[in-house]
Amino acid sequence: MLKIEETVWQYVKVPEGQEIGQVEILFERIDKKVVQEEESHLLNMKHRMIQNKK
Structure with a gap:
């Protein structure tokens, strides 16, 4: 999605002007009820x- 080679659990810098790919919904929303x-x-x-306990 971000077209970044690194796959680490930390902040990485995305070069200015880098195109971001199509985003996807990761989880279905849970109804408030x-x-x-x-x-x-x-x-x-x-x-x-x-x-x-009493």
């Missing part, structure tokens, strides 16, 4: 664990 449901489920689990 699904995120809210998962948060609610995890919070309920947390509260149950706290109650069981």
Whole structure:
């Protein structure tokens, strides 16, 4: 995509004027409702664990 030879996990300088290739979406967006449901489920689990320790 960036047409860079180096494949390292650090910042690399891209020469000025270098053409950038076609970008691609890496991950599908998660629906906000699904995120809210998962948060609610995890919070309920947390509260149950706290109650069981008492």
